[in-house]
Amino acid sequence: MSELSVLAQQVAEATRALPAAVRRHVAVTPLTSLRAASESGDAKFLLKCEHQQKTGSFKVRGALAKLWSLTDDERRRGVIAASTGNHGLGVAHALAALGGTGLVCVPAGASPVKVAAIRRYGVEVRVTGAEPAETERLARRLAAAEQLTYISPYNDLSVIAGQGTVGEEIVQQAGDRPVDAVVVAVGGGGLISGAAAAVKSAWPGVRVIGASPVNDAAMAASVRAGRVVEVAAKPTISDATAGGVEEGAITLPLCAELVDEWLLIEEAEIHSALRLMIDTEHQLVEGSAATGLKTGRGQPGQTIVIVSCGANIASDALAEAIAPPREDVADSTGGYAGQ
Amino acid sequence: MSELSVLAQQVAEATRALPAAVRRHVAVTPLTSLRAASESGDAKFLLKCEHQQKTGSFKVRGALAKLWSLTDDERRRGVIAASTGNHGLGVAHALAALGGTGLVCVPAGASPVKVAAIRRYGVEVRVTGAEPAETERLARRLAAAEQLTYISPYNDLSVIAGQGTVGEEIVQQAGDRPVDAVVVAVGGGGLISGAAAAVKSAWPGVRVIGASPVNDAAMAASVRAGRVVEVAAKPTISDATAGGVEEGAITLPLCAELVDEWLLIEEAEIHSALRLMIDTEHQLVEGSAATGLKTGRGQPGQTIVIVSCGANIASDALAEAIAPPREDVADSTGGYAGQ
Numbered sequence: 001m002s003e004l005s006v007l008a009q010q011v012a013e014a015t016r017a018l019p020a021a022v023r024r025h026v027a028v029t030p031l032t033s034l035r036a037a038s039e040s041g042d043a044k045f046l047l048k049c050e051h052q053q054k055t056g057s058f059k060v061r062g063a064l065a066k067l068w069s070l071t072d073d074e075r076r077r078g079v080i081a082a083s084t085g086n087h088g089l090g091v092a093h094a095l096a097a098l099g100g101t102g103l104v105c106v107p108a109g110a111s112p113v114k115v116a117a118i119r120r121y122g123v124e125v126r127v128t129g130a131e132p133a134e135t136e137r138l139a140r141r142l143a144a145a146e147q148l149t150y151i152s153p154y155n156d157l158s159v160i161a162g163q164g165t166v167g168e169e170i171v172q173q174a175g176d177r178p179v180d181a182v183v184v185a186v187g188g189g190g191l192i193s194g195a196a197a198a199v200k201s202a203w204p205g206v207r208v209i210g211a212s213p214v215n216d217a218a219m220a221a222s223v224r225a226g227r228v229v230e231v232a233a234k235p236t237i238s239d240a241t242a243g244g245v246e247e248g249a250i251t252l253p254l255c256a257e258l259v260d261e262w263l264l265i266e267e268a269e270i271h272s273a274l275r276l277m278i279d280t281e282h283q284l285v286e287g288s289a290a291t292g293l294k295t296g297r298g299q300p301g302q303t304i305v306i307v308s309c310g311a312n313i314a315s316d317a318l319a320e321a322i323a324p325p326r327e328d329v330a331d332s333t334g335g336y337a338g339q
Numbered sequence: 340m341s342e343l344s345v346l347a348q349q350v351a352e353a354t355r356a357l358p359a360a361v362r363r364h365v366a367v368t369p370l371t372s373l374r375a376a377s378e379s380g381d382a383k384f385l386l387k388c389e390h391q392q393k394t395g396s397f398k399v400r401g402a403l404a405k406l407w408s409l410t411d412d413e414r415r416r417g418v419i420a421a422s423t424g425n426h427g428l429g430v431a432h433a434l435a436a437l438g439g440t441g442l443v444c445v446p447a448g449a450s451p452v453k454v455a456a457i458r459r460y461g462v463e464v465r466v467t468g469a470e471p472a473e474t475e476r477l478a479r480r481l482a483a484a485e486q487l488t489y490i491s492p493y494n495d496l497s498v499i500a501g502q503g504t505v506g507e508e509i510v511q512q513a514g515d516r517p518v519d520a521v522v523v524a525v526g527g528g529g530l531i532s533g534a535a536a537a538v539k540s541a542w543p544g545v546r547v548i549g550a551s552p553v554n555d556a557a558m559a560a561s562v563r564a565g566r567v568v569e570v571a572a573k574p575t576i577s578d579a580t581a582g583g584v585e586e587g588a589i590t591l592p593l594c595a596e597l598v599d600e601w602l603l604i605e606e607a608e609i610h611s612a613l614r615l616m617i618d619t620e621h622q623l624v625e626g627s628a629a630t631g632l633k634t635g636r637g638q639p640g641q642t643i644v645i646v647s648c649g650a651n652i653a654s655d656a657l658a659e660a661i662a663p664p665r666e667d668v669a670d671s672t673g674g675y676a677g678q
Contacts (some may be wrong), residue, residue, distance in 0.1 A: 035459060056621035113618045120374060275654040279452045282395035282650035284623035311621035315614040315661045323658040 004200060005257055007250070011197040014065075014157060015164030022068045025097035026061055026165065027054050031173035031305070034281065043180075043298025048170055048307045051285045055117075057240070057310030058166055058191055059090030059153070065162025066151050067094045075100040080148040082139035084110045084132065086240055086312055087153040092121035103148070105139040107131050111314060132243065154190030155249045163191045167198025170305055180302040181207040185292035185309055186259075187241030189219045189251030195307065196258035207260045211292045213238045214264040218245045223256045237270055237287035237321045240310055269294045271321045278322065286313040287321070343539060344596055346589070350536040353404075353496060354503030361407045364436040365400055365504065366393050370512035370644070373620065382519075382637025387509055387646045390624045394456075396579070396649030397505055397530055398429030398492070404501025405490050406433045414439040419487040421478035423449045423471065425579055425651055426492040431460035442487070444478040446470050450653060471582065493529030494588045502530045506537025509644055518545055519641040524631035524648055525549040525598075526580030528558045528590030534646065535597035546599045550631045552577045553603040557584045562595045576609055576626035576660045579649055608633045610660045617661065625652040626660070 004012065029052050034045040050058040067079065079102040081091040088104040095102045104118050107129045118125050128142075129135030143150035152159060170182065182199055184192040189210075196208040212220050215234035222228045228245050236242055245252060273290035277283050285293070289308040298304050343351065368391050373384040389397040406418065418441040420430040427443040434441045443457050446468045457464050467481075468474030482489035491498060509521065521538055523531040528549075535547040551559050554573035561567045567584050575581055584591060612629035616622050624632070628647040637643050 051621070117619065278623060278652065278654040278657060280456065282390070282623060282652075284617060284621060313617065313621075315617040316663045318617060319658050319662040322654045323662075324655045 004197065005253075007253060008197045008200070008257055011157065011160055011164060011194060011254065012201040014161035015168060015194060015198050018065055018068070018161065018165065022064045022098075022162075023165065025054075025064055025094070027052065028169055029053050031170060034306070042300055043302035043304045045298070046174070046179075046303065046305045047281075048166065048305055049283075050166060051283065051289055051308045051311035053310075055086065055089040055093050056312045057086035057090065057286075058163060058307075059086040059310075060093045061090075061165050062153075062156075062159035062162035062190060062194070063087070063090035063094035063151065064097065066156060066158040067091075067098050067100060069158040070100075070149060074149050077146075078102050078148045079151050080105065080139050080143045081151045081153075082106075082132070082136040083153060084114055086310055088114070088118050089312070091151055092118045092123040095123055096121040103142075105129070105135050105142070107135040113314070114312075152246070154188030154251050155246050157250065160190050160194040160251065160254070162194065164194030164198040166191065166307060167195035170195070170307075171199055171202040174305070177303055179203060179206055179305055181209055181298070181304045183209040183211055183263075183292050183295045183304060183306045185238065185241050185288040185307070186210040186212045186217075186219050186255070187243060187288065188245060188249065189255045191307070191309060192259060193251045193254035197254070200258060208258055209261045209263060209295065210255065210259040211263040211265055211294065212241055213270060213291055214266055216242045217262075217264055218243070219251070219255055220262045220264065222252055223259065223262070226256070228252060236267060237274075237317060238291045240286060240288035240312070241291060263295065265291050265294045268325065271325070274318070275322050283308075284311050284313070286310045287317075343536065344592075346592060347536045347539070347596060350496065350499055350503060350533060350593065351540040353500030354507060354533060354537050357404055357407070357500065357504065361403045361437075361501075362504065364393075364403055364433070366391065367508055368392050370509060373645070381639055382641040382643045384634075384637070385513070385518075385642065385644045386620075387505065387644055388622075389505060390622065390628055390647045390650035392649075394425070394428040394432050395651045396425035396429065396625075397502060398425040398649075399432045400429075400504050401492075401495075401498035401501035401529060401533070402426070402429035402433035402490065403436065405495060405497040406430075406437050406439060408497040409439075409488060413488050416485075417441050417487045418490050419444065419478050419482045420490045420492075421445075421471070421475040422492060423453055425649055427453070427457050428651070430490055431457045431462040434462055435460040442481075444468070444474050444481070446474040452653070453651075491585070493527030493590050494585050496589065499529050499533040499536075499590065499593070501533065503533030503537040505530065505646060506534035509534070509646075510538055510541040513644070516642055518542065518644055520546040520548055520637070520643045522548040522550055522602075522631050522634045522643060522645045524577065524580050524627040524646070525551045525556075525558050525594070526582060526627065527584060527588065528594045530646070530648060531598060532590045532593035536593070539597060547597055548600045548602060548634065549594065549598040550602040550604055550633065551580055552609060552630055553605055555581045556601075556603055557582070558590070558594055559601045559603065561591055562598065562601070565595070567591060575606060576613075576656060577630045579625060579627035579651070580630060602634065604630050604633045607664065610664070613657070614661050622647075623650050623652070625649045626656075
């Protein structure tokens with residue numbers, strides 16, 4: 001437990017500075033008790049319900065903060081993002097909420113449901129590139145050529161500051177309850193960096209735990225190596241956390257400083273967490289949220305907040321993930337929160 | 340559009356009379372826009388989100404109203420209910436909220452997850468009977484023998500009045516928006532009777548539409564016959580609306596008077612509504628709620644409220660229902676609200 005670095009303090013300060021004009025376009029999501037998980041006699045678990053956020057994920061927070069940070073001139077020229085999912089929806093929601101023009105690039109073969117959801121905000125969708133990494137390269141090239149502002153899903157201080165409002169809300173909503181740990185699913189690290197800076201500003205002793213699928217955990221590997229490393233990723237139902245870390249990402253030093261512990265989660269454990277959320281909490285969450293839900297039992301007397309980061313999951317992928325486990329496949333008998 | 344009958348007026352009056360002491364134990368669930376369904380250019384659809392209600396279904400409303408209606412002596416002797424699902428949870432929540440003793444009977448083989456959920460409220464669960472109808476008979480016999488108050492899931496004016504608060508909320512939440520129709524899934528008919536009495540008291544011209552699975556639609560058949568009839572039920576994912584109508588049920592005359600139109604929904608249509616709720620609304624609903632969601636396109640300019648009545652669905656049943664349709668099986672290409 002030490003002072004926050006200058007960078008982490010900057011993030012927390014940028015979060016605090018976000019005005020009501022930004023915040024009113026974000027839902028203050030509930031912090032609820034995970035009853036079933038809490039009665040085991042071990043830790044008490046609280047769920048930060050970002051799966052109930054507008055657009056179905058926390059990404060609106062960062063997109064709104066970024067759009068707000070632009071100059072009038074930048075906003076007039078327009079923004080561009082590359083995303084098939086939550087980040088694209090977040091940028092679309094932010095554009096509709098704050099005004100401004102923009103463009104969301106998606107790879108060929110992107111889900112028509114997701115493309116339609118982005119278009120519903122009145123935002124242009126351009127199909128470019130064969131797969132996500134190529135779409136991102138082309139979007140960045142287009143940004144440079146047409147003087148558009150490229151909005152990174154995580155490698156941007158304003159975006160990270162926006163995600164930090166999740167941490168601020170946890171602090172406010174916990175009230176007098178002492179919180180021992182906060183668990184967040186990690187992809188590029190934007191959410192955990194912002195949320196950790198906010199909660200550690202208020203509670204210097206709180207532990208921040210990062211959870212990633214063992215199949216695709218580039219940030220955990222990069223923090224371990226002390227530099228951005230590529231990992232040989234395998235498929236994961238946690239598609240929102242999948243993908244490599246960008247060279248020079250500011251989330252790398254932030255995660256290295258702010259994340260106290262890493263959990264690498266097996267696919268079967270993510271599946272069982274999805275099932276348990278449906279069976280006992282009657283809530284739909286996406287794979288990345290289920291990744292964060294698998295946290296172990298904790299210690300008696302502890303209070304642990306789990307950030308459930310989104311609910312955008314395709315029904316066909318969900319059907320496959322929650323199908324009863326086959327007898328010949330080893331499956332975790334546990335579930336979220338160590339049940 | 341005529342005057343309500345004395346019975347329907349009684350129901351609406353009993354709903355209005357429910358005090359704050361009851362209402363504060365119920366969540367006022369959101370009335371949200373079904374964006375994707377509303378953009379087709381036909382009717383505008385609003386969703387009454389009872390799937391976000393405490394315990395995951397509207398049943399808490401009726402159980403609270405019934406428990407409140409008891410004398411001190413009756414409450415001291417205790418209540419008894421027979422249910423494997425939402426009604427049992429509703430009674431358990433009501434007992435925990437208002438105080439009193441009670442017992443929930445479940446058949447042998449009831450889901451351990453559901454039994455655990457009821458016990459979590461500190462309420463005794465007794466396993467009795469081989470299947471639901473036998474469990475109900477045994478619970479009624481026990482009620483008579485031990486002077487307990489048997490709480491019917493729908494055949495009780497107080498229970499129906501409690502469900503009516505859903506209708507009251509719709510009227511309040513719609514504000515100045517004229518609502519043309521309200522769609523409700525029908526099993527025993529408690530929810531639609533209470534909700535219809537409340538909305539028709541405020542809006543005499545509103546149409547009330549009942550939706551049941553074609554596989555198990557005892558109330559629709561009974562209304563058509565003018566008396567309680569048994570139907571040869573087939574299995575349905577809408578388990579919360581399944582089952583026969585009790586001889587002498589007061590919901591039969593109420594439904595006959597208050598329901599303007601009946602929709603009989605195929606299983607494949609319920610499945611596609613479940614998928615669409617996940618893919619475009621990011622919400623988990625149970626089969627009965629999905630039944631109500633399949634309402635046709637409506638007319639341009641109309642506003643139609645769909646009551647989404649619950650979210651208690653087992654993950655294994657959901658997995659089967661939302662699996663991509665096999666090519667050799669005829670499936671509806673539509674979804675909820677006629678998409």
